[in-house]
Amino acid sequence: MSRYDPAITEARWQKAWDAAGAFTARxxxxxxxxxxxxxxxxxSGRIHMGHVRNYTMxxxxxxxKSSCGFSVLHPMGWDAFGMPxxxxxxxxxxxxxxxxxxxxxxxxxxxxxxxxxxxxSREFATCDPEYYGQQxxxxxxxxxxxxxYRKNAVVNWDPIxxxxxxxxxxxxxxxxxxxxxxxxxxxxxxxFRISDFAGELLEALDGLNDWPEKVRLMQANWIGKSxxxxxxxxxxxxxxxxxxxxxxxxxxxxxxxxxxAAISPDHPLAKALETGDAKxxxxxxxxxxxxxxxxxxxKAEKKGLDTGIRVRHPFDxxxxxxxxxxxxxxxxxxxxxxxGCPAHDQxxxxxATKYSLPIPPVFVAEGAEEAALTEAFVxxxxxxxxxxxxxxxxxxxTGEEAVNAAIEACEARGVGRGVTNYRLRxxxxxxxxxxxCPIPVVHCADCGVVAxxxxxxxxxxxxxxxxxxxxxxxDRHPTWAATACPSCGKPARRETDTxxxxxxxxxxxxxxxxxxAATPTDAADVDxxxxxxxxxxxxxxAILHLLYSRFFARAMQICGxxxxxxxxxxxxxxxxxxxxHETYATRGADGRPVWQLPEDVVxxxxxxxxxDGTPVEVGPSIKMSKSKKNVVDPMDIITRYxxxxxxxxxxxxxPPERDVEWTASGADATHKHLSxxxxxxxxxxxxxxxxxxxxxxxxxxxxxxxxxxxxGIEGFAFNKAVAKLYEFTNTxxxxxxxxxxxxxxxxxxxxxxxxxVPHLAEDIWSMLGxxxxxxxxPWPKADPAMLVEDTVTLPIQxxxxxRAEIVVPKDxxxxxVEKIALADDAVIKFLAGQPVKKLIVVPxxxxxxxx
RNA sequence: GCCCGAGUGGCGGAAUGGUAGACGCAGCGGAUUCAAAAUCCGCCACCGCAAGGUAUGUCGGUUCGAGUCCGACCUCGGGCACCA
Numbered sequence: 001m002s003r004y005d006p007a008i009t010e011a012r013w014q015k016a017w018d019a020a021g022a023f024t025a026r027x028x029x030x031x032x033x034x035x036x037x038x039x040x041x042x043x044s045g046r047i048h049m050g051h052v053r054n055y056t057m058x059x060x061x062x063x064x065k066s067s068c069g070f071s072v073l074h075p076m077g078w079d080a081f082g083m084p085x086x087x088x089x090x091x092x093x094x095x096x097x098x099x100x101x102x103x104x105x106x107x108x109x110x111x112x113x114x115x116x117x118x119x120x121s122r123e124f125a126t127c128d129p130e131y132y133g134q135q136x137x138x139x140x141x142x143x144x145x146x147x148x149y150r151k152n153a154v155v156n157w158d159p160i161x162x163x164x165x166x167x168x169x170x171x172x173x174x175x176x177x178x179x180x181x182x183x184x185x186x187x188x189x190x191x192f193r194i195s196d197f198a199g200e201l202l203e204a205l206d207g208l209n210d211w212p213e214k215v216r217l218m219q220a221n222w223i224g225k226s227x228x229x230x231x232x233x234x235x236x237x238x239x240x241x242x243x244x245x246x247x248x249x250x251x252x253x254x255x256x257x258x259x260x261a262a263i264s265p266d267h268p269l270a271k272a273l274e275t276g277d278a279k280x281x282x283x284x285x286x287x288x289x290x291x292x293x294x295x296x297x298x299k300a301e302k303k304g305l306d307t308g309i310r311v312r313h314p315f316d317x318x319x320x321x322x323x324x325x326x327x328x329x330x331x332x333x334x335x336x337x338x339x340g341c342p343a344h345d346q347x348x349x350x351x352a353t354k355y356s357l358p359i360p361p362v363f364v365a366e367g368a369e370e371a372a373l374t375e376a377f378v379x380x381x382x383x384x385x386x387x388x389x390x391x392x393x394x395x396x397x398t399g400e401e402a403v404n405a406a407i408e409a410c411e412a413r414g415v416g417r418g419v420t421n422y423r424l425r426x427x428x429x430x431x432x433x434x435x436x437c438p439i440p441v442v443h444c445a446d447c448g449v450v451a452x453x454x455x456x457x458x459x460x461x462x463x464x465x466x467x468x469x470x471x472x473x474x475d476r477h478p479t480w481a482a483t484a485c486p487s488c489g490k491p492a493r494r495e496t497d498t499x500x501x502x503x504x505x506x507x508x509x510x511x512x513x514x515x516x517a518a519t520p521t522d523a524a525d526v527d528x529x530x531x532x533x534x535x536x537x538x539x540x541x542a543i544l545h546l547l548y549s550r551f552f553a554r555a556m557q558i559c560g561x562x563x564x565x566x567x568x569x570x571x572x573x574x575x576x577x578x579x580x581h582e583t584y585a586t587r588g589a590d591g592r593p594v595w596q597l598p599e600d601v602v603x604x605x606x607x608x609x610x611x612d613g614t615p616v617e618v619g620p621s622i623k624m625s626k627s628k629k630n631v632v633d634p635m636d637i638i639t640r641y642x643x644x645x646x647x648x649x650x651x652x653x654x655p656p657e658r659d660v661e662w663t664a665s666g667a668d669a670t671h672k673h674l675s676x677x678x679x680x681x682x683x684x685x686x687x688x689x690x691x692x693x694x695x696x697x698x699x700x701x702x703x704x705x706x707x708x709x710x711x712g713i714e715g716f717a718f719n720k721a722v723a724k725l726y727e728f729t730n731t732x733x734x735x736x737x738x739x740x741x742x743x744x745x746x747x748x749x750x751x752x753x754x755x756x757v758p759h760l761a762e763d764i765w766s767m768l769g770x771x772x773x774x775x776x777x778p779w780p781k782a783d784p785a786m787l788v789e790d791t792v793t794l795p796i797q798x799x800x801x802x803r804a805e806i807v808v809p810k811d812x813x814x815x816x817v818e819k820i821a822l823a824d825d826a827v828i829k830f831l832a833g834q835p836v837k838k839l840i841v842v843p844x845x846x847x848x849x850x851x
Numbered sequence: 852g853c854c855c856g857a858g859u860g861g862c863g864g865a866a867u868g869g870u871a872g873a874c875g876c877a878g879c880g881g882a883u884u885c886a887a888a889a890u891c892c893g894c895c896a897c898c899g900c901a902a903g904g905u906a907u908g909u910c911g912g913u914u915c916g917a918g919u920c921c922g923a924c925c926u927c928g929g930g931c932a933c934c935a
Contacts, residue, residue, distance in 0.1 A: 723874035
């Protein structure tokens with residue numbers, strides 16, 4: 001055979017790995033463990049390029065670490081609950097369970113040919129009753145530890161379909177199917193007390209040194225610690241029970257610039273006014289049509305309604321401020337009520353301008369005079385400003401100093417108290433949907449809300465459900481909810497809400513350490529395998545999934561399911577970029593976009609069309625997603641060229657943290673390169689003696705490549721590792737070194753390539769007589785003696801511009817380098833006799849002559 | 852709107868504050884071939900005949916020296932708590 005045939009070869013090596021049990025993770029106390037995990041996939045139907053990229057990256061790390069002698073755990077599972085399964089059932093009939101397990105079977109079959117070094121014996125899906133039953137058991141533990149509670153919270157309500165909508169299902173304020181204007185509606189829901197951990201989750205970020213700085217920053221901002229003043233206004237003309245209005249402000253130093261107070265439409269006072277005042281009721285109803293997302297709220301036009309109620313300024317009983325209901329005040333942050341200082345907050349400024357309220361400045365720029373404002377003056381808190389209506393601290397101070405002084409001054413006068421607030425809200429986990437983990441509690445008329453007994457777990461989802469009408473099938477199931485109260489035994493009703501799918505993904509990493517255990521985790525296994533040493537996933541999970549997992553690990557530790565060391569479950573995090581693709585859409589009858597698959601679109605110079613000629617709108621290249629249909633099927637590449645080509649391709653070129661735009665070109669070239677390497681290896685077996693005088697040069701290049709590829713893999717710069725391997729391929733190809741040197745060099749190259757293209761590497765390894773499997777061979781080490789160069793080429797700059805270069809011995813003293821540089825013909829020419837003002841010699845780097 | 856990123860040849864990208872464009876793709880030229888495929892060799896930022904000049908989204912700044920550091924802006928992307 002003189003050609004590389006992946007179709008045969010890849011299957012053969014996969015069998016060989018299986019036979020050797022190469023990827024079965026074993027608790028081996030004699031070896032250091034390494035747990036590498038990629039964020040597990042949602043079984044959407046077929047694998048896409050993002051999966052190939054993600055899992056190949058993890059595989060490179062897993063195979064590399066294994067070669068370095070670690071006992072590696074590299075598992076795979078399925079994040080299998082969620083809305084799309086129910087949507088599919090509604091659209092196409094069938095059952096979410098069949099749809100989900102069918103997708104899993106397809107995707108598993110697609111992933112296996114990739115040759116990933118996964119321990120498939122640990123596979124599970126979060127919709128397996130064995131998994132969600134353990135989750136229910138932990139929910140009950142959390143209840144016992146006071147980590148769970150119920151309260152009212154708002155949801156998007158579709159008044160036509162009579163169902164709760166996810167934010168994604170609300171488009172321009174309307175339900176995606178019914179088109180009805182969506183309302184905010186309150187429901188009693190289950191919450192995890194993540195906000196109790198706000199301070200700890202924030203502080204512990206400092207210890208996550210192997211997380212990207214940007215993720216830590218995003219999480220810190222999300223948690224949003226602030227120091228401020230909470231105080232109460234006395235009200236005038238408010239309904240009974242609302243004599244005082246509690247507000248929270250992070251800028252108490254601007255209290256003398258207050259011009260109004262504002263409350264959230266969801267504030268109890270707004271609700272009290274709503275019943276007796278048609279205008280308030282109408283305005284509040286309008287506010288409730290904005291939807292529940294913070295984005296929608298912030299983007300909506302800022303509006304308010306004067307309630308007629310007034311509050312007294314705490315420092316001046318004669319000074320009255322109007323109380324507005326304003327659509328931009330969040331009930332979930334602070335007290336749901338604020339005072340507005342338009343001079344120093346742009347949003348308040350716009351509001352005051354709109355409703356003709358006064359705009360008294362509190363401070364001006366240092367050295368400036370008080371003047372009418374055309375926009376809010378909002379300096380950095382660290383900037384010094386001159387207070388013209390201050391009441392605390394010196395006249396000139398920074399915002400920060402003023403805030404602290406104001407809190408002290410207010411506390412001294414008995415106006416409120418300094419409090420630390422967090423933006424982080426408790427985690428609402430109730431979903432009014434079928435395809436999720438049932439919340440294991442029972443509602444009893446006598447006993448109230450009671451946890452299910454653990455021996456009755458799992459509370460299984462019923463199979464006989466229908467999706468022909470909107471709403472929660474569990475709610476309308478004739479018998480499922482009927483049960484006996486675990487406490488008194490009387491007839492009672494099950495909770496019909498299921499859990500947020502983020503719960504499922506908040507502990508799967510721990511379950512992988514003992515996936516069949518009869519308890520959520522097994523002490524010996526979590527102790528050996530935790531933490532995840534390297535976690536890899538999309539940047540889109542930077543906040544929610546990762547924060548929830550950090551919370552969950554703490555909660556599990558409290559309940560005895562994780563050791564203390566695992567409260568930060570991910571030692572190192574790598575956020576890969578996304579695979580993006582252009583989007584294609586035609587227009588539906590209602591004018592809404594109808595997304596089209598790339599494979600159905602014919603791209604033309606002027607635009608794009610469907611195969612039947614329908615014009616297609618081409619949208620920007622964005623994250624591949626099922627909902628936008630801008631997905632490309634990697635299986636085409638695998639069947640045509642083999643898995644190694646797909647793997648090498650996604651590791652080349654783009655740095656892993658950067659988004660990569662998928663284009664069809666390039667796969668062919670990748671395949672050519674791999675064939676070339678194989679051919680070069682094959683030639684080694686047939687060539688003549690060669691020229692031993694060239695051996696050293698080839699082996700030096702080999703050791704340099706070992707160092708560079710190792711550094712590339714360690715540093716998650718796979719694209720650079722690949723580039724260095726290309727370079728070495730060229731060097732190898734041109735070298736006429738001896739047969740033995742070439743054999744050694746090629747064996748090493750196969751090893752260095754093996755994390756990326758394991759099948760090809762095995763083939764070359766066995767062809768050249770390598771011992772055993774390359775997958776189990778120890779990683780090569782670069783010989784430092786072979787990396788040393790004797791001379792160095794120094795560029796010479798004149799006034800920062802490169803004009804010449806000199807070759808000097810590596811360790812030449814700077815004084816001698818200076819002499820040689822100044823004696824250089826090109827340098828003399830460019831200096832043209834001008835005196836040298838300064839001469840900078842950076843040893844081994846550069847010479848700069850300043851004239 | 853708020854928080855976080857990214858922007859370098861025709862394209863993907865490389866570059867501890869030290870020769871901008873490694874490596875790859877595409878393109879061009881050549882060898883081989885009856886011809887092709889495959890393979891191999893060479894060229895390849897822009898302007899300029901050249902000397903040389905201009906170039907890392909834009910505008911400023913720090914520095915002997917800036918793609919890299921600082922400030923402002925522009926564009927694109929991610930997240931915004933019920934998409935996963």
